[in-house]
Amino acid sequence: MMASIKGVPICKACCATNNNHRHCYYYSKQVGLSESGSRNLLNLRVQNKWECRLGGVLTKTQTATTPVEENDKPSVDGNGETQITETRRFHRDLQSLPRPLSAIDLSSSLSDGSKVRVAYQGLPGAYSEAAALRAYPECETVPCDEFEAVFKAVELWLVDKAVLPIENSVGGSIHRNYDLLLFHRLHIVGEVQVVVNHCLLGLPGVRKEELKRVLSHPQALDQCEMTLNKLGVTKVSTNDSAGAAQITAAERVRDTGAIASVRAAEIYGLDVLAERIQDDTDNITRFLILAREPIIPGSDRPHKTSIVFSLEEGPGVLFKALAVFALRNINLSKIESRPQRYRPLRIVDDSNKGSAKYFDYLFYVDFEASMAEPRAQYALAHLQEIAKFLRVLGCYPIDTTL
Amino acid sequence: MMASIKGVPICKACCATNNNHRHCYYYSKQVGLSESGSRNLLNLRVQNKWECRLGGVLTKTQTATTPVEENDKPSVDGNGETQITETRRFHRDLQSLPRPLSAIDLSSSLSDGSKVRVAYQGLPGAYSEAAALRAYPECETVPCDEFEAVFKAVELWLVDKAVLPIENSVGGSIHRNYDLLLFHRLHIVGEVQVVVNHCLLGLPGVRKEELKRVLSHPQALDQCEMTLNKLGVTKVSTNDSAGAAQITAAERVRDTGAIASVRAAEIYGLDVLAERIQDDTDNITRFLILAREPIIPGSDRPHKTSIVFSLEEGPGVLFKALAVFALRNINLSKIESRPQRYRPLRIVDDSNKGSAKYFDYLFYVDFEASMAEPRAQYALAHLQEIAKFLRVLGCYPIDTTL
Structure with a gap:
């Protein structure tokens, strides 16, 4: 179901700057996790830039056959330690690499029979992992220590x-x-809504009345x-x-409990002392599924399309944009405005060119139509006349399970 | 400038359930803050309900003369401990109570010469406190342990x-x-934008290279x-x-630092080892100023009006709403949609009636006009024809300082 508890959390940032990972386990001093705990981290030497071009894996002019380093795929040694070296390059046909899924291919295995690998931010038992498993029930989940690393993991074909x-x-x-969606060139290929079920967890046999913290x-x-x-x-x-x-679980102090998911209880060997303890019972998080390639929208299920655009400022401009x-x-x-006038955004746009841009406002809109429908194509063409900037983030089946 | 470091943080929730405040200092065990630290908390015995009617201070039919308990105003004893008792009621004329400020009265003293008291969530040195001091430079700031307590503090005339x-x-x-704005009947009377300046703080004389955590x-x-x-x-x-x-500051371990504001450094006697250390230099938080009464909008400065409304679902409905x-x-x-179909909201609406309501969507809109302008009045009357629910949260001068 998932890589393993001790398996490969991806740590982009610290690996980029040092190799001791002292900050990877935020609580290390309190819980006695030694720095050797970092040995389980995937050593992903990437540059801290949006234009990632490590070993030619992702270039601006990516074509069907891409130069790939063999060792960009992590190889785990006996200690669970992984290394990427920048030598021994070869060209590998894209056919042998995991292929993007189509809209009707939300299954858990790839065409070559291997499992889909899905990166998420957090530790095993996180709600993001639950979202990955809802989308791909048999997938292998790959924990990353930060969101930037999640993007990189897909871009570098690690997942x-x-x-x-x-x-x-x-x-x-x-x-x-x-x-992050704007900084990178990944595509939204699905959405998953997860009902947050906060549970009170404790060591086995502990009663909740015993908890002090x-x-x-x-x-x-x-x-x-x-x-x-x-x-x-x-x-x-x-x-x-x-x-x-x-x-x-690591501290083993009977008066200490945690709030986390049922799955976290299973993973770390804790008892669930109480379920659904949140004050606001209906607490839902919406997750996006991202891939290197967009899906081909089907007509069998209702789809939605997510876009980002900016407009000249002034009365009625947004009104015209929504008219399309x-x-x-x-x-x-969904519609949301975001004032942006004080900071430039480094954006990779549809022409695949990256640049720093200033916007007065950005608008995030999800509309209920598939890019396969002419009316959606016409609407976007019309919006392009009005918008200073427009990017389609993805078109994907609507999650109607809630 | 502010109450004092040891002065009156307001703790609604724990006071409502127990008096030992064990959970008020989240980090108590690690830093050795004893439970006696809780003596500085204002003992605010309020009910955990949105319909607050403690001692008749806030009723649904509040009029110009309101029955008020003398002791609803906290009296601080020698230990900094405060008590509210529910006896000794009397009617006090509203004239003797702090009066709402008007748009041009963003000063720091009330008509009776006393200082404006402003509640905020957090501890002294928090960014919310900085926002309070930007709005009212000479005010007395009153820390509260949670946002609900901030609202209650205003409703109960404590601030x-x-x-x-x-x-x-x-x-x-x-x-x-x-x-919280919808659960309560406070009015927005101003806005403040604060540039977040994260600083690296350490014990006096420490160099940042010495820090380990x-x-x-x-x-x-x-x-x-x-x-x-x-x-x-x-x-x-x-x-x-x-x-x-x-x-x-409490731990006094040289290899431990904190990320907080310059003001936090001053308050807790720490050195600023580095300023503006955030990755994203332009990090701005927008704060609202809330009061029991709305302000009378002036025509001397540009104003904005914040509203919340809901619509029937369907294509073009939002378009019609924005047409107004x-x-x-x-x-x-600002415009933002919020899907709400899975949970009822307990809302106090403009008729001052509270009820649990289901909405498909809520929309948050800020428009750049004053309620004193006929076009704003007409627009809202027009919107009322279309909306299932509409509430004006407040009309206030635009913060143009950034």
Whole structure:
């Protein structure tokens, strides 16, 4: 189902700057995780730039046959340590590489019979991992320590897909992750909505009344405020909820619990002391599935298309932009403006050229039509007349399971 | 400038459930803050309901003369401990109470000469406190442990105003705080934009190269990833950045630093080892100023109006809603849709009636016109024809300082 607990979390940033990974386990001193814990990290020597061109794997003029380094694919040695070397290059036919899935190919195995590998940010047991497993139930999940590394993992063909949380019903849209979509050239090929089920976890046999402190990400602690207040416990912040479960299991102190998922309890050998402890019962996170290639939209299922555009500022300009959809009876499922006048964005646009651009505003719109429909094509052509900048992030089947 | 470091942080939730405040200092065990630290918390016995009617201070039929408990105003004893008792009621004329400010009255003293008291979520040195001091430079700032307590503090006349972060240029809109605006009957009377300046803080005399671990809120740690990676330090999550500075000062370990504001350095006696260490230099948070009464919009400065509304679902409905502004040449500075079909919202609407409502979508719109202008009045009357629900959150001068 997933790589393994000790298997290959990808750490882009620290590997790029040093190799001791001291900061990879945020809680190392408290929980006694030694620096040797870093041996499980995939050593991904990438440059900290959006224009990634390591070993020619991803170039601006990528063609059907791409020069690939054999060792860009991680090889795990006996200690679980992985290395990328920049020697021994060869050209490999793209046919032998994992191929992009089509809309009707949301299965868990590739055409060559191997499992789909899906990168996510966080530790095993994270909600992002749950999203990956909902999209591809038999996939191999690959934990990454940060979102940038998730993108790189797909771009460098280390994995086939990525999952990216993009909005939460309580927290709102995650602008930072929209930025990452614009910095990179991955395509949205699906969406998954996950109902957040915060559980109170403890060591086996512990009763919840015994708990004196509870660990989790501050947002999870906030979302479970009433339950925690009733218990009268001390709240301790950690970097993520799955990490809190990991720490609880490692510390083995009976009065310490964690807020995390049921799956985190299974992975770290903890008991679920209480389920659905969040104050706001309907807490849903929407994740995007990303791939190197767009899917070919089918006509068998309802699709949506996600776009980003900017406009000249002024009264009525947005109204005109939305007219391109209203005039063609296309429904919008999301619209969001984002003031951007104080910072340039380094964007890779549809022409595949990267540049730093200033915008007054960016607009994020999801509309309920497939790019295979003429009305969607006409609407986008019309919008192009008005917009200063326009990028189609992807067209994908709507998640109708909730 | 502010109440004091040891002064009155307001803790609603734990006071409502128990009095030992064990969970108020999230990091107590690690930093050795004893439970007696809780003596500084304002003991605010409020019910955990949006319909707050403690001692008749805020009723649904509030009129010009309101029954008020003398002791709803906190009285601080020698230990900094405060108590509210529910006896000794009397009627006090509203004239003797702090009065709402008008648009041109963004000063720091009330008509009776006393200082404006402004509640914020967090600890002294938090960015919210900086926002309060930008709006009211001479005000007395009152820390609260959570956002709900910030609202209650204004509703119960314990303070005059509140500051509430509503969106960040990197993190996006904070839906949870929009919810709080809908649950309560406070009015937006101003906005403040604060440039986030993350600083690396350490004990006096420490050089940044000596640091081995750095504490802060996970978002701040994320936003300063590159600097921290260069230093090769361990990142440790805390509940807020000012809290990280507090812990660093309390621990007195030379290899531990914090990411927080310059002001936090001053308050907790730390050195600023580096300024503006965030990866994304233009990181701006927008705060709202809230009060019990709306302001009377002036015509001397440009104003904006913030509204929330819902629509029937279907193609073109949003287009029609936005037409009410476009047809009157009113510019929008913000629009955001929020799918809401899975959860009811308990809303206090303009008729001052509270009820649980289901919406398909909520829309948050800020438009650049004052409610004093006929075109704004006409636009809202027109929108009312289309919307299933509409609430004006406030009309206030635009912050044009950035």
